[in-house]
Amino acid sequence: MLRVTIIGAGVSGLACGIELEELSKEKNVPLELNILEAGPKPGGTLSTLEQDGFLMEEGPDCFITEKPAALELSKKLGLEGELIRTNPTLKQSFILKGTKLYPIPEGFYMLAPSRLMPLMRTPLLSPLGKLRAALEPFVKARRGPGDESVGAFVRRRFGREVLEALAQPLVGGVYNAGPDDLSVAACLPRFREMELKYGSLLKAMAARRLGVSGRGMSTQVSGARYSLFVSFKKGLGALGEAMASKIPPASLWLQAPVQSLKPTEHGTWEITSHGRAQEADAIVLAIQPAKMRPLLGPLGPEWDKLLSAVPAHDSATLNLGFRLKDVGHPLDGFGFVVPAREKKLIVGCTFASQKFEGRAPEDCVLLRAFLGSEAVKDIKSQGEAVILERVLGELTPILQIQGPPMFHHWAVYEGSMSYFRPGHLDQVSLLEEKAAETKGLYLAGNGLKGAGIPDAIAAGQDAAEKIIQNLKLI
Numbered sequence: 001m002l003r004v005t006i007i008g009a010g011v012s013g014l015a016c017g018i019e020l021e022e023l024s025k026e027k028n029v030p031l032e033l034n035i036l037e038a039g040p041k042p043g044g045t046l047s048t049l050e051q052d053g054f055l056m057e058e059g060p061d062c063f064i065t066e067k068p069a070a071l072e073l074s075k076k077l078g079l080e081g082e083l084i085r086t087n088p089t090l091k092q093s094f095i096l097k098g099t100k101l102y103p104i105p106e107g108f109y110m111l112a113p114s115r116l117m118p119l120m121r122t123p124l125l126s127p128l129g130k131l132r133a134a135l136e137p138f139v140k141a142r143r144g145p146g147d148e149s150v151g152a153f154v155r156r157r158f159g160r161e162v163l164e165a166l167a168q169p170l171v172g173g174v175y176n177a178g179p180d181d182l183s184v185a186a187c188l189p190r191f192r193e194m195e196l197k198y199g200s201l202l203k204a205m206a207a208r209r210l211g212v213s214g215r216g217m218s219t220q221v222s223g224a225r226y227s228l229f230v231s232f233k234k235g236l237g238a239l240g241e242a243m244a245s246k247i248p249p250a251s252l253w254l255q256a257p258v259q260s261l262k263p264t265e266h267g268t269w270e271i272t273s274h275g276r277a278q279e280a281d282a283i284v285l286a287i288q289p290a291k292m293r294p295l296l297g298p299l300g301p302e303w304d305k306l307l308s309a310v311p312a313h314d315s316a317t318l319n320l321g322f323r324l325k326d327v328g329h330p331l332d333g334f335g336f337v338v339p340a341r342e343k344k345l346i347v348g349c350t351f352a353s354q355k356f357e358g359r360a361p362e363d364c365v366l367l368r369a370f371l372g373s374e375a376v377k378d379i380k381s382q383g384e385a386v387i388l389e390r391v392l393g394e395l396t397p398i399l400q401i402q403g404p405p406m407f408h409h410w411a412v413y414e415g416s417m418s419y420f421r422p423g424h425l426d427q428v429s430l431l432e433e434k435a436a437e438t439k440g441l442y443l444a445g446n447g448l449k450g451a452g453i454p455d456a457i458a459a460g461q462d463a464a465e466k467i468i469q470n471l472k473l474i
Ligand SMILES: Cc1cc2nc3c(=O)[nH]c(=O)nc-3n(C[C@H](O)[C@H](O)[C@H](O)COP(=O)(O)OP(=O)(O)OC[C@H]3O[C@@H](n4cnc5c(N)ncnc54)[C@H](O)[C@@H]3O)c2cc1C
Pocket: 007, 008, 009, 010, 011, 012, 013, 036, 037, 038, 039, 043, 044, 045, 046, 058, 059, 060, 061, 062, 063, 064, 256, 257, 258, 259, 286, 287, 288, 291, 315, 316, 317, 413, 416, 417, 444, 445, 446, 447, 451, 452, 453, 454, 456
């Protein structure tokens, strides 16, 4: 009998459990599976709420289909008919400057433009900033190995203004960290590949338009590539629920936080939750590296050092329902992001009922503000009511809000967004080596190779495959 305990029932832990159930049947290996989840429901950050005809996402609101793991799993779970695309009639997102929203220049994706002309026309950059960006093809490529921060990369190639006005808010909106704290190799490797191959990102994009290279960015849609993002009619919570339904009920333990892990003298693991210990041949930590620290740190200082290299930030979302007549802005896009230099509490705001169908009753709109770790500190010290007023104060002139929200709903996530510092990939290799040397210990979650839902699912599935491959060692 193979005894496996998974710590965490987010999508990563659940994906690992589903894969283990399948592989053990395929290989005829009797399995005793236990998934220990600290919270009251499975799914981790995936959580959808329904209220008075509104469908609110507390955590993620979509996933990318380009990385296949989440899409394939959804199909396997029978959810294909439930998948929905972002609103095909909308093609733009905005960036805030002052109290006005400006469209992201067409073809600008995360940290680089694919075409120069839309960038030359945007009011988001000064004439000098535009001139500097246009000189990008003449900037020498950085050759040689070694990682660089997203901030240094964009400053070097396109100049400070493109970084501050465009790349920082777009990248920050996804990774919830500053560009100087993010690794270009771990977060946006394609841009570095383009620099190395073509010597310039603009040249690489032009080559792609001329059909020289098949891999690149969409030039049609601005901002994040929403056409590649999907959700479900009933929200992303449907994925967590469908995944949990594939785990035998007796294997899923809710409100079971793991407090400690200890290797035993028989080469197994002792896992303690609520003071009760259980034994397993293999354990999978499907949680953020920052949350692995208290569990693996006591095993030795090297663990603590390696895990501390992948920090995590807090974040919060605030869903706000309004009557349509009380919002003056036409909401003709998916939402907006806020540059750090605007010094606002909100990092971004999704026009949720515009982005996906079925999120609000006909004569209403659903907005969702996203807030970072500084705001979470303020929520803790000043209380939700004070921060709600501040967020409404920020949104009112931007969206010409003329009446109070019909309701609001907060969700706070502590340490759930790992971010990848420069040098991250080397650190993760060391971490994986250390785990591979440790019998019966496997790592998963969204803090290793990618920060999104498909990455977390793939990491869980990989851990399950490794366990079965390593069976002879157990
Ligand atoms: C506000 C927000 C918005 C996001 N938006 C998107 C998006 O739109 N698209 C996208 O792709 N990604 C998004 N992400 C990232 C995405 O949520 C994650 O990549 C993914 O859900 C991570 O899954 P996971 O299973 O690795 O971790 P989690 O979902 O964090 O699950 C880990 C689980 O482990 C449990 N746990 C922690 N410690 C212990 C312990 N000691 N014992 C037992 N259980 C424990 C936790 O309670 C949790 O349920 C967002 C994240 C946040 C916070």
